[in-house]
Amino acid sequence: MRNQNTIKKQITFKGKGLHSGRIGHLTLKPAPEDTGLVFVYKDNHQRHFIPYTPENVVDTRNNISISNGKVVIRTVEHLVAALYGQRIDNCLIESDMNEIPIMDGSALEFVAGLEETEAVEQAKEREELRIINPVWVTSEDKFIVALPYNGLKLSYTISFPNSPIGTQTFNLDFSSESFQKKIAGARTFGFIEDLDYYRKHGLVLGGDFDNVHVFSKKENRSLNSPRYDDEPVRHKVLDLLGGIAMLNFDIKAFIISYKGGHTLDTMFAQRVMSTISGVQKVGGVYSYGTDTNYYYMLADILDLEKFPS
Numbered sequence: 001m002r003n004q005n006t007i008k009k010q011i012t013f014k015g016k017g018l019h020s021g022r023i024g025h026l027t028l029k030p031a032p033e034d035t036g037l038v039f040v041y042k043d044n045h046q047r048h049f050i051p052y053t054p055e056n057v058v059d060t061r062n063n064i065s066i067s068n069g070k071v072v073i074r075t076v077e078h079l080v081a082a083l084y085g086q087r088i089d090n091c092l093i094e095s096d097m098n099e100i101p102i103m104d105g106s107a108l109e110f111v112a113g114l115e116e117t118e119a120v121e122q123a124k125e126r127e128e129l130r131i132i133n134p135v136w137v138t139s140e141d142k143f144i145v146a147l148p149y150n151g152l153k154l155s156y157t158i159s160f161p162n163s164p165i166g167t168q169t170f171n172l173d174f175s176s177e178s179f180q181k182k183i184a185g186a187r188t189f190g191f192i193e194d195l196d197y198y199r200k201h202g203l204v205l206g207g208d209f210d211n212v213h214v215f216s217k218k219e220n221r222s223l224n225s226p227r228y229d230d231e232p233v234r235h236k237v238l239d240l241l242g243g244i245a246m247l248n249f250d251i252k253a254f255i256i257s258y259k260g261g262h263t264l265d266t267m268f269a270q271r272v273m274s275t276i277s278g279v280q281k282v283g284g285v286y287s288y289g290t291d292t293n294y295y296y297m298l299a300d301i302l303d304l305e306k307f308p309s
């Protein structure tokens, strides 16, 4: 087992929301042991705290959105994947926009920022969750299954027939190094033919060729330069790690995903939490919603004048 980590000093990012198209600021701040990853939405009058846990996920269509029942923060998945990849376990994530900036569509800029501010080891151990019996979720022909393994290994397969993406498989032996080298730079992708539909539904309003790897089914090609031949499946691995991050412990398993996505990733995290007895105690995130002292502690760190609602 390793010890928990936070970041050495705070770091700010500025960027555009993929879906909203609005510009916002994001500040990551160090947090004490057992805090987990906690989003703090800042508007003019108050702050809302939303721990990144499976129970706080409210929407998994086209992004992972979380909520405390009052405000929603969208598109959290790439940032939390970067934190998981860099093994930052405790962090306050202050945002003045209800969407996390998409940056270049990957986790590259978040990883670079985290590298710059550095990790700080804390005194307490990071809890581990070992899968000892298979755990799985399915939906139509899609599935995620986790098998016992002494480490974290991911195998991901996607299938987009009649498109330039086709079928791709990627295998990752997870470590911070392999995450940085093989996964962090893989961008969000989409088909140009789907854009009108998304825009009509108020989605991808901030999407452009600088933050989405765009494919054309009609022309059977990528419309901007790929970073890897199999960039789409690598991006899905990034998204899966963003889903795993909501578990708030180091999972030891061989996880196989076939045509997964945000919905299945979240279902998997929820299944893991509900299947394994005693999990609720690990990391303690589930008690945060009602723990007043915890909020006072956060308010202290954030230098709040007013107790959050």
Ligand SMILES: [Zn+2]
Pocket: 077, 078, 188, 235, 239
């Ligand atoms: Zn993604």
